[in-house]
Amino acid sequence: MARKIIEKFEIEYLQVLGEDGRCDEKLMPKLSDEQIKKLYETMVLARTFDDKAFSMQRQGRIGTYIQAKGQEASQIGAIFAIEDKDWLFPMYRSIAALIARKQPMHKVLQYFGGDIKGLESPKEVNNFPISIPVGTQTLHAVGAAWAAKLKKDKNVSLAFVGEGGTSKADFLTGMNFAGVFQVPAVLICENNQYAISVPRKIQTYAETFAQKAIAFGFKGIQVDGNDVFAVYKVVKEAVDNARSGKGPTFIECYTYRLADHSTSDDALKYREKKEVEEWQKKEPIERLEKYMRSKKLLDDAYKEKTAKEAKEKVEKEVEIYEKLPMPNKEDTFKNMFEEMPFQLKEQYEEFMKNG
Amino acid sequence: MAKINIVEAVNSALAQEMEKDNDVIVMGEDVGVNGGVFRATDNLQKKFGPNRVIDTPLSEEGIVGTAIGMAAYGLKPVAEIQFSGFLFAAFDQLFSHAARIRWRSSNRYHVPLVVRTPGGGGVRAFELHCECPESYFAHMPGIKVVCPSTPYDTKGLLISAIRDPDPVIFLEPMRIYRAIKEEVPEKEYTIPLGKAKIAREGNDVTLVTYGAMAKYVLQAAEKIQDKVDAEVIDLRTIYPFDSEAIINSVKKTGRAVIVHEAPKTSGFGAEIIATINEKALLSLEAPIVRVTGYDTVLPMAKLENYHIPSEERIIKGISKVMSF
C-alpha cells in the first residue's frame, strides 16, 4: 500500500533573442551570417506579402485573406529547420511558412482569389494543401510520418496547428498516435492567444499547451515564438531527433496574432488596442533587426535594399497572379477521381453541353 | 476451388494483396493479434508482421485520419472500422479530406484508402453495431461505395477496392458474413467497381438491391417464381452504380421494386427511382415500390425483424407493383 508521487513533469521554455535584440550567445543555434540574412529577408518578404494581400482584399482583388502578421518567426524559423523532401502540413494561417517553403506567392493569391489550383505544391517540395478544418491536419502529418517510418525513408512531417486547434479530438488523437508509434513528426502549436475571439484561457485550463505532450509520452517545449533563433533551434533539434528515430516532439510557439483573425474580422470587438500595442513591441522582425545591427549584419542601406527587393518580388508575383486566366469551367470535374466514374461523367457531359 | 464464406473471402483478398504489394497494410482496432472481432484479419499479423497489420489506439478518426496521411504518402492502407455505427467519428476526415485531397492538390496527392466496416442489421447485435450508412457516403463527392453480397463478389470487389487509386468505403454484409459458402477461386481476380450483377433473370419485374438484402430478395423471387418471373439486380457498388443495368432491365419488365435496409427517406432507393424516372419513365407500367427500413432508429434485437425488409415484405412489395 502506498500513496506517493509516481510521475512528475517539467516544461522547458526557450528564448535566445530578447525583445531588446540582445541574445544569449550560449543558446544561439549554429547559423552562418548568410543564413541569418536569409531568415531576415524571408521574414521581410512574408510581411511585405501579407500587407499587400491585405490591401488587395480591401480593393476586391482577392477574397477573404488570412494574415500571418506577427507569426513570421515561428513559421519561417520552423521551415528553415526542415529539408525539401520533408512533408509540410500547413493550416490556413501558415502563409509565411508556405512562402519560406517555395510556394510561389502568386499561387497563394490564386487560392485566396478563388481558384483551388493555388494550393498545388511546387514539385521540389512536399507541401500538403492547407487545412481548412481546424486541427484535422495533425492526423495527416502523423500518418505521413508513420508511412515514412514504415517505408524506412528518413523523411519528417511538420505540422502547424493553432492553440484553438488543440481542443479538437483530431489533434489529441493525432498526438496519441504520434506517441504510440513514435513517428518522425514535429507538431507545432502557434499559440497566438486567440481563436477568432476566444482567448487562450478558454481552450485549456493547463498552464501551457506544451505540457499536453506529456500525457502522450513525449517531449513538449514552449518557445518564444517571436524569437526566430529559439524557434529554429528547437525545431531543428526536434527534426534531428525525428529523423534519427527518436520520435515526435510537440512545440508551443508563444506568439501573438497582430492582425485581425481574417479580413472579415474586427479584433477590437474582443481585445484592447493597448494589448496589441504591447505585443507590437515584441514583434519578431524588428527584434531580429536590432540583433543584426548590433552584429553589423544590417545597416540602413541593407535594410532599405531588403525592403525594396521584397516589394519588387511581391509586385512581380501580383502581376503574375493578375494575368492568370480564369479557371476553365470544367476544372471542378477534374481531379475528383483518377478516372471519372460513370455518374460524374454523365453530369460532366451534360454540363459541357448546357452548363 | 474451396468453398468459403464472406469473412474468409475478405481474409483471402487481404492476404493476396498484401503478398503482392508491400504498400498494402491493414490497420484498426483488434485487427492484429486478435485477427479482428469477426476474424476477417485472422492470421494476417502472423504472416505479415505488426508493421503491416497494425493494432491501433481506439479512435476511429485517428485510424482514418492517419490512414489518409499514410495513403497520401504512398502506402495503401486498408482500415477496419470495427462496427459501422462508429464510422461517423471519421466522417469529417472522409468528407473534408480523403474525398478531396486529389482535387485540392491538383492531382499531386491522392488517397488510395479502403475503409472496411461490417454494415446492416439482423444479427441481434448491440445498438450502433449494425447501421446502414451507405447513402451518406454515396452522397459524398470523391468517395466510392461498395456493398458486396456473396463470397465471390467480396473477394473480387475488395481486390478492386484496394487497387483503386481513390478512397473506397467497403460495407461488408455482417448478417450474412458466414451464412453463404460458395466456391471462390484461390487465385486473385477482380470485379470492376460500378458493374452490377444480374443475380436472376426474369421478365415481369425488376428487383434492385445490394448487400445483405440480395440474399433475401433472391429467396423471395424464388418463392414466387410460379406467379411472377422476377429479375434481380445486385448493384454490388452504389457509387458509382450501374444505372445501365437497371434501365435495361426496367425497359424489359416495366416494373421495379427496390429493397434496402437503410431508412426510406433519402435512402439510396430514391436515387434509383430518380434514375429510372430520368431514363425509363415511359417504360413503366406501375409506380415503383420501395421496401426499406423505416425513418426510425434501428430497433434492438426484439423488434429488429419488423424493421429490416423480410421475405414477406419483399413479396408484398412485388405483389403491389404487379397489381397495376
Ligand SMILES: Cc1ncc(C[n+]2csc(CCOP(=O)(O)OP(=O)(O)O)c2C)c(N)n1
Ligand atoms: C473544425 C472547425 N471549426 C471551426 C472553424 C471556424 N474557424 C476558423 S479559424 C477558427 C479559430 C482557430 O483558432 P486557432 O486554432 O487558435 O488558430 P488561429 O486562427 O488563431 O491561427 C475557427 C473557429 C474551422 N475552420 N474549423
